[in-house]
Amino acid sequence: MKNLLLISLCAILMSFTSWEANFETAKKNAKEEHKLILLNFSGSDWCGPCIRMHKEIFGDATFLKMAGENLAMFNADFPRNKKNQLSKDLKKQNEWLADAYNPTGKFPYTVLLNADGKVLKAWEGLPDQTVAAFTAEIKQICDANK
Numbered sequence: 001m002k003n004l005l006l007i008s009l010c011a012i013l014m015s016f017t018s019w020e021a022n023f024e025t026a027k028k029n030a031k032e033e034h035k036l037i038l039l040n041f042s043g044s045d046w047c048g049p050c051i052r053m054h055k056e057i058f059g060d061a062t063f064l065k066m067a068g069e070n071l072a073m074f075n076a077d078f079p080r081n082k083k084n085q086l087s088k089d090l091k092k093q094n095e096w097l098a099d100a101y102n103p104t105g106k107f108p109y110t111v112l113l114n115a116d117g118k119v120l121k122a123w124e125g126l127p128d129q130t131v132a133a134f135t136a137e138i139k140q141i142c143d144a145n146k
Contacts, residue, residue, distance in 0.1 A: 018073070019073045019074060019075045020072060020073060020074045021090075022074075022093070023039075023074050023076075023093055023097060026039075026072040026073065026074040027072070027115060027116075027117065029072045030071075030072040030113075030114075030115040031115040031116075033072070034115075034146060035070055035071055035072050035115070035142070036070060036071055036072070036112055036113060036114060036115070036120065036141070036142050036145060037071065037072050037073070037074065037112070037113040037114070037115065037117075038067065038071045038072070038073045038074070038110065038111075038112055038113075038138070039074050039076060039097065039101060039110070039111045039112075039113055040053070040054075040058070040073070040074070040075045040076065040108060040109070040110045040111075041076045041078070041097075041098065041101075041102045041106070041107060041108060041109040041110070041111075042054065042075055042076070042077050042078070042107060042108050043077070043078050043079065043080065043107050044075075044077045044079050044084065045079045045080060045081045045084045046079070046080045046081070047107045047108065049107070049108055049125060049126040050107055050108040052126060053108050053110075053126050053127075054075075056131065057127070057131050057134060058073075060131045060135070062131065062132060062135050063131060063134070063135045066135050066138065066139050066142075067138075070138070070139060070142040071138070071142070074097075076093075076094040076097045076098060076102075077094065078094060078098075078107070100117075101113075101119065101122075106124050106125070108125060108126060109122065109123070109124055109125075110122065110123040110127075111123075112138060112141055114145060120141055120145065121137075121138075121141055
């Protein structure tokens with residue numbers, strides 16, 4: 001019963017926060033809603049720290065609540081398995097983003113941007129802080145840029 005309640009709560013919170021499918025849409029929404037952009041580079045089917053980050057941090061209820069209020073989120077994914085390959089347009093978009101924001105190809109790599117695409121903060125790898133501390137750090141940056 002507890003698991004069912006937890007799953008329901010996560011589903012409700014996730015409905016308020018979603019990853020944009022298009023980076024330009026994320027930028028547009030960030031501008032219109034006065035939010036920052038969280039850009040995450042991941043390898044969803046091969047990068048262990050990336051998988052952990054999405055599950056443990058981006059799936060956390062506190063993070064999701066803060067993100068829903070303050071962030072437009074975009075995941076630039078670079079899967080390797082043939083069955084997980086992206087469309088040509090999405091692949092091209094992610095490659096462009098990597099050239100612009102992650103030229104050395106680090107995974108995971110998370111960048112906090114303003115609505116114009118200016119880098120405010122970047123995190124290399126899985127953050128070595130608690131989810132609460134990571135969430136608070138992002139919230140503080142969001143508050144300082146309103």
